[in-house]
Amino acid sequence: MEPNTVARVSESISMPSQSIALKAAERRLGAVLIHAGRLRPQDVEHILQLQRQKGLRFGDAGKEVGLLTQADIEFALARQFDHPYLRRGESKVSEEVVAAYEPFSPQVEALRAVRGQLMLRWLDTEPASKALAILSAARKEGRSFIAANLAVVFAQLGARTLLIDADLRQPCLHRLFGLDNRAGLSAVLSGRAAAFEALERVALLPNLSVLPAGAPPPSPQDLLARPMFAQLLHQLAAHVDLILLDCPAVAQNADAQTVAVRAGAALIVVQKNSSRLWRVQGISDSVVQAKCSIVGAVLNDF
Numbered sequence: 001m002e003p004n005t006v007a008r009v010s011e012s013i014s015m016p017s018q019s020i021a022l023k024a025a026e027r028r029l030g031a032v033l034i035h036a037g038r039l040r041p042q043d044v045e046h047i048l049q050l051q052r053q054k055g056l057r058f059g060d061a062g063k064e065v066g067l068l069t070q071a072d073i074e075f076a077l078a079r080q081f082d083h084p085y086l087r088r089g090e091s092k093v094s095e096e097v098v099a100a101y102e103p104f105s106p107q108v109e110a111l112r113a114v115r116g117q118l119m120l121r122w123l124d125t126e127p128a129s130k131a132l133a134i135l136s137a138a139r140k141e142g143r144s145f146i147a148a149n150l151a152v153v154f155a156q157l158g159a160r161t162l163l164i165d166a167d168l169r170q171p172c173l174h175r176l177f178g179l180d181n182r183a184g185l186s187a188v189l190s191g192r193a194a195a196f197e198a199l200e201r202v203a204l205l206p207n208l209s210v211l212p213a214g215a216p217p218p219s220p221q222d223l224l225a226r227p228m229f230a231q232l233l234h235q236l237a238a239h240v241d242l243i244l245l246d247c248p249a250v251a252q253n254a255d256a257q258t259v260a261v262r263a264g265a266a267l268i269v270v271q272k273n274s275s276r277l278w279r280v281q282g283i284s285d286s287v288v289q290a291k292c293s294i295v296g297a298v299l300n301d302f
Contacts, residue, residue: 028080029058029059029076029077029080030044030047030048030058031044032075032076032079032080033068033072033075033076036075036076036079036087038068038072038075038076039062039067039068039072043062043067046065046067047061047062047065047067047068048061050064050065059072059073059076074104075087078103083103083156084156084204084205084206085099085100085101085102085103085156085205086100086101086204086205087101088101090204091178091203091204092177092178092179093176093177093178093202093205094175094176094177094178096145096148096176097148097149097152097176097177098149098302099111099149099152099153099156100152100205103153103156107302108149108153111146111149111150111153112153114146114150114298115150115153115154115157117296118132118150118267118295118296121295121296122265122295123242126265126293129264129265130237130240130241130242130243131233131237131242131243131244131245131262131263131264131265132242132243132244132245132263132265132266132267132295133166133245133247133256133259133260133262133263133265133266133267133292134146134147134150134244134245134246134247134266134267134269135247135250135256135260135266135267135268135269135283135287136247136249136250136268136269136270136271137249137250137251137270137280137283138249138250138251138252139170139249139252140271141249141269141270141271141300142269142271142300142302143246143247143249143269144167144172144173144176144246145300145302146267146269146298146300147163147173147244147245147246148163148173148176148177148246150244151163151208151210151244152205152208154207154241154242154244155202155205155206155207155208156205156207158207159207159241159242160207160209160239160240160241160242161207161208161209161240161241161242161243161244162199162209162210162211162236162240162242162243162244163208163209163210163211163243163244163246164185164210164211164243164244164245164246165184165185165210165211165212165213165246166185166213166224166245166246166247166248166255166259167213167246167247167248167255168185168186168213168214168216168217168220168223168224168248168255169216169220169248169252169253169255170248171184171212171213171214171216173210173212173213173246174210174212174213177200177202177210179200179202179210179212180200180212181212181213181214181215182214182215183197183198183212183214184198184211184212184213184214184215185198185211185212185213185214186213186214186215186216186217186220186223187214187215188211188214188228188232189223189224189226189228189229189232190217190223191228193214195211195232195235195236198211198212198214199211200212209240211236220248220253220255221253221254221255221258224255224258224259224262225258229258229259229262230262233262233263243263245259245263247259247260250283250286257286257287257290260287260290260292261287261290261291261292263292264292264293265292265293265294265295266287266292266293266294266295267294267295267296267297267298268280268283268284268294268296268297268298269297269298269300270297270298270299270300271300271301272299272300272301280297
């Protein structure tokens with residue numbers, strides 16, 4: 001057999017298999033959308049027919065016939081590539097957790113950039129340290145927003161992520177994630193609940209767990225200062241890739257410094273056109289003096 005004949009035979013064998021693989025991939029995309037209730041089986045066949053006629057991609061063909069939107073395509077691709085996010089109305093998670101609902105928005109791209117810096121400056125350089133305290137000088141500077149959304153983008157990366165609400169005075173993570181707050185960190189530290197019984201998994205975000213704050217204790221500072229807190233973090237670290245702790249405002253009390261020291265590392269959140277530089281510097285100095293490393297600072301303008 002001549003070499004050219006061999007090449008033609010090889011091409012005739014490989015081309016159908018590639019075509020079959022492509023069609024199978026497109027059908028999987030269609031299957032995702034059918035399962036999500038965004039397409040009917042007959043819609044998929046209609047799209048595939050147009051795709052064959054015009055040589056279009058499945059998503060482009062779907063948009064041309066008016067059966068798909070760009071949001072539908074992004075949703076299906078996210079499911080295919082195991083990058084989970086939520087649709088409005090399917091979860092109790094608040095829409096303030098933008099990373100859970102709008103993973104392709106500029107806001108979330110900025111959060112992923114922060115995630116990348118944290119991996120370079122913290123997770124990759126200090127593999128033994130898995131806990132990071134999220135600090136801010138005052139209330140309403142976006143600390144809980146940053147903590148919640150960073151937890152989601154880490155979970156979307158595939159990291160087993162635990163988010164702890166360490167603000168035992170004015171907790172909010174249970175509200176952001178639509179969780180029960182009867183048992184939480186306060187119950188675990190006081191010996192009234194086991195750690196793994198108090199953890200809450202976030203439905204449809206499989207790599208994310210939350211430990212709510214629980215019932216407000218009489219003296220949060222005393223509870224957080226107990227050796228049990230450090231033991232708890234060590235125990236939980238054996239089962240996750242990272243732990244993020246949302247802390248109370250530093251200016252209000254000494255709780256945040258205590259949490260940061262237990263964590264060993266901290267990230268400072270600064271609100272654009274609001275935070276005072278002298279307060280931010282004060283946070284950094286007090287935390288460093290307590291032998292906790294400052295990983296960096298985030299300017300929140302959301």
